[in-house]
Amino acid sequence: MADENKWEQFASSFEEKNNYVVGIKDIQRVKVALLSVTNLGKMLELGCGNGTYTSCFVDSASHITATDLSEDMVAVTKERFDGIEHVTVESADCFALPYEDNSFDTVFMANLLHVIPEPERALAEANRVLKPEGKLMAMSFTLDGMSFFNKLGLKYRFVKTYGAKSGSSTMMTPQLASSLASTAKFENITTQVLGKSVKAVYLSATKRKVTENQTIEAAVAV
Template sequence: MNDQSKETYWSQYVDEFEQKQQHVVGDNILFLMKDELLKEQDLGEVLELGCGTGLFTEALQKVAGKVLATDFSEEMVTAAQEKRANLKHVKFEKANALNLEYGDASYDTVFMANLIHVIGNAEKLIHESKRVLKKEGRLIITSFAITEMNFFARMAMGIRYIKTFGKPSDDATREKTTRKSVEKLLISNEFEITKSVLLGNKSKAFFISCIKR
């Protein structure tokens, strides 16, 4: 899928995106992911990748000095600017997480929620995140952990997803990103994992926090 196709794919879901996502995965798992994020402290200047309409940006700005929240879809960015116009020290702009235009060692923290499992190139995503992070900077990744769910929960979520969003994008089905595979990728890129937890009951997500060494 080329860049234009990727943007078109995600832009079509701008209307009621958060409500649709909540319907597919449930309110509880999203609450747990945001609650885990709020346990982080003093994140400094943060770059958020794949912000969507700003659902996690709202929690992120409470533990950060300032936030640059980015998304590949221009429509998502516009929606985030409208929905989260009241957030202080937050700027929204379009950016490609696989080809960031920001300088080396620019940010104290890079954060991404529900991006790594749909990006299609987790290795490059981690590499770009590392490049823009300062030494000792923090990378925080949280994502749905479908492989950790039981068979019936996976099937139910899959059906809800298809009814709500249709067929998954090519990028989302290109590679399987599990908690273990992401941990392995981080370690191979010389990150020190300081936290790795599994959240949720029926719907599940992982939350990993690590430091650039």
């Protein structure tokens, strides 16, 4: 995919470039929020990039499977977490995950939903691989709440660094994030906007609990 190749070429300097485009202080604000979440169990990360946010969960997850479609991003992240036994880094397509149903306690994705053509498909796959009552955490860039001048500055830095924005990108808002999660059959959906100059939507939700009737129906089907 052309969009994937666009990001792949920045693998070796991705964090440095994001620090410039977004700003270290606002990235740190997001990290503080992520570091506050505990007891994540067996965790899957989609679109891990170079592992910037993966590092936030090393102490709060029993095991992390960090994935990205870009082989170059995977290589960089593997090197970053080399020697950390409970972090596995591998290539995976968020639209067709190579994992069994009900495999993970937590699924996390950062800055993925707004750059892929069908975010609802990625959320549906996240729901599939989550255990019942498993946790979804998604963080995605938004213009919501940003001032005109901050938007202008961000656009300048982005185009200067990465080139023109992809035609397949989605302008994420708290309302859209909630709607997408609901469509993917998540519940207990909450959103908040993080950041000061540059903003991000932080979505939290859970997979529905399996009812007694569903358990009986599944047993009969077998």
